Amino acid sequence: MSVRISKTTKGFLLDQAKQDPGLPRPQPTTSFWQLPPHPTLANKQSSKLPDTTDVAIIGSGITGCSVAKHILDISAQIASGDAMTVTVFEARTLVSGATGRNGGLLSSFVPEEFGDLLEHYGAEEAVKLARFANRSIEKLHELAGSSRELKELSQARRLRDVVCFSNSDDFAEGEKSWRLYEEHVPEDKGKTEFLSPEEAAQRYNVRATAGAITFPNGACWPYRLMTDTWSQLCEQYEIRFSIETKTPVESITQDAAKVIHATNGFTGHLLPSLRGIIYPLRGTMSVQKSTPEFGQQGSSTTWSMVNKKIYDPEADTLEAGTYYGHQNTITGDLFFGGEKTKLSELFVTDDTQVNAHCQDNLATLLPRYFINGWKDEENKGGAPGPEIRAMWTGIMGFTGDRLPLVGPLPASATQRGHDGGEWIAAGFNGYGMSLCWACGEAVAKMVLGLAVSDFLPAALRVTRERLEQPARRGALDAVVDMADA
Numbered sequence: 001m002s003v004r005i006s007k008t009t010k011g012f013l014l015d016q017a018k019q020d021p022g023l024p025r026p027q028p029t030t031s032f033w034q035l036p037p038h039p040t041l042a043n044k045q046s047s048k049l050p051d052t053t054d055v056a057i058i059g060s061g062i063t064g065c066s067v068a069k070h071i072l073d074i075s076a077q078i079a080s081g082d083a084m085t086v087t088v089f090e091a092r093t094l095v096s097g098a099t100g101r102n103g104g105l106l107s108s109f110v111p112e113e114f115g116d117l118l119e120h121y122g123a124e125e126a127v128k129l130a131r132f133a134n135r136s137i138e139k140l141h142e143l144a145g146s147s148r149e150l151k152e153l154s155q156a157r158r159l160r161d162v163v164c165f166s167n168s169d170d171f172a173e174g175e176k177s178w179r180l181y182e183e184h185v186p187e188d189k190g191k192t193e194f195l196s197p198e199e200a201a202q203r204y205n206v207r208a209t210a211g212a213i214t215f216p217n218g219a220c221w222p223y224r225l226m227t228d229t230w231s232q233l234c235e236q237y238e239i240r241f242s243i244e245t246k247t248p249v250e251s252i253t254q255d256a257a258k259v260i261h262a263t264n265g266f267t268g269h270l271l272p273s274l275r276g277i278i279y280p281l282r283g284t285m286s287v288q289k290s291t292p293e294f295g296q297q298g299s300s301t302t303w304s305m306v307n308k309k310i311y312d313p314e315a316d317t318l319e320a321g322t323y324y325g326h327q328n329t330i331t332g333d334l335f336f337g338g339e340k341t342k343l344s345e346l347f348v349t350d351d352t353q354v355n356a357h358c359q360d361n362l363a364t365l366l367p368r369y370f371i372n373g374w375k376d377e378e379n380k381g382g383a384p385g386p387e388i389r390a391m392w393t394g395i396m397g398f399t400g401d402r403l404p405l406v407g408p409l410p411a412s413a414t415q416r417g418h419d420g421g422e423w424i425a426a427g428f429n430g431y432g433m434s435l436c437w438a439c440g441e442a443v444a445k446m447v448l449g450l451a452v453s454d455f456l457p458a459a460l461r462v463t464r465e466r467l468e469q470p471a472r473r474g475a476l477d478a479v480v481d482m483a484d485a
Helices: 006-017 060-078 110-144 147-156 168-184 197-204 222-236 264-271 356-363 367-369 436-447 464-468
Strands: 056-059 086-089 156-165 194-195 211-219 242-244 260-263 279-286 301-308 310-312 317-327 335-341 388-399 405-408 422-426
Touching: 006 222, 056 060, 060 086, 060 222, 060 422, 060 436, 086 197, 110 147, 110 168, 110 211, 110 388, 110 436, 156 168, 156 197, 168 211, 168 317, 197 211, 222 242, 264 279, 264 388, 264 422, 279 356, 335 356, 335 367, 356 367, 356 388, 405 436, 422 436
Parallel strands: 056 086, 056 260, 086 242, 156 301, 260 422
Antiparallel strands: 156 211, 194 211, 279 335, 279 388, 301 317, 310 317, 317 335, 405 422
16 A cells, blocks of 8 residues: 655645755755865955956856866967956855765766656757766766876776666666667667676675666765865966855846856755756765675775655655765775655755754665675664764755756846846756766856857756746656655
8 A cells, every 4th residue: 555645745845845945054064075174275265355257156066166167278278368257156165065965976867767868858869968977977087087196086986886676667667778778879888787686696795686787887085076176276277266165145136247056956045936946955975884794895886776765654754765875995984875854854955964864774774785794683682783984964956857957047047137147057966976067068168158069968958948847757746746665
């Protein structure tokens, strides 16, 4: 028997998702990625804000960094006179938002969803989306590999994701989608493995009761990668570039410079018309200590767990069903994230606390999914399980059609009376690591008047149709209208 979320609760969630997300909270949970803070840039501020700037970027994560780097680099090459000046505004410390709080995985979302993308966008556009995500991931690997020091600092590496399924229908759908992906994206043909539960257990030490699919991906230390890139930009473009941390943008006037919204889950604060079109969702991450029995797979493997979403009406909790993680190659620490939370605390922008249900769930996650590493009795009778080294939250931005919004904003979206002057790259649906850099590149080139149609899928562009009908899957229905399996 299935139990659906009541209309009252669903209405509350829909209203919640359309609220003003506000500004990022001043004292968020401490992300392990951000320790220690960057010594010179974490709290960088000018003694006096610049009187003018050609480009104002709001947000200092991967997207904002990509926009800034591409505008600074390209305008220096093509400018006949003075190259553009760029100012980055960050409400908190540098890279303190989702980029400094995420899972650190460089995984494309496209193979698992390729069947759905084919159905809604056609083969040509689905393939373009695949190549766009791959391009973005490759650009980050290139960035990390630009010097030996940055490669070591960022710990960027190429790996293989083991996607574990607990439901046979989900596994069948996943297999179908991955096979379609390889059929249509020939450069990735032959890269996927399909494993039985027994093969997954033997080769990867995982409990995948319906089977597993493996595919190339990667991982890195995103905070270090971005803060070092920001540092390089500061040195290279000292005269025409500035970073202003702890400088929240509270309003935008019509005579402002070119403005780039790279604020993801907080987008609706400065763009009220996009509230509910881009809606926030709080995610939770942890760092847990490994064991000698578990071993070291940080240089070869990452893990994803796909389960049915479960809603418990008595406790009013939702388990989203998806978990993801990887291992530090030096310390052996395991980074794992995933959600089990009260529904009332799902579409929020408060990253100052960790939900107790999430905390308890992540603390017992590893023994449930890995065969070796933790003795059975460690997860029973109150005996200690894995040692939790840190746990924190971060705010993601989701969209009704599960794709980011990229490009110039029409006057109907800014409500500032004119077209032009404001651009956006936001709403990454939890896959920012595989999309942000290329989306930032596209926006930067648009600002500079350069063509982007050769690599930017049309499905990602901001259009009035997408803004007025954002819900290919029924807006938030995909999240809130789910049954207890």
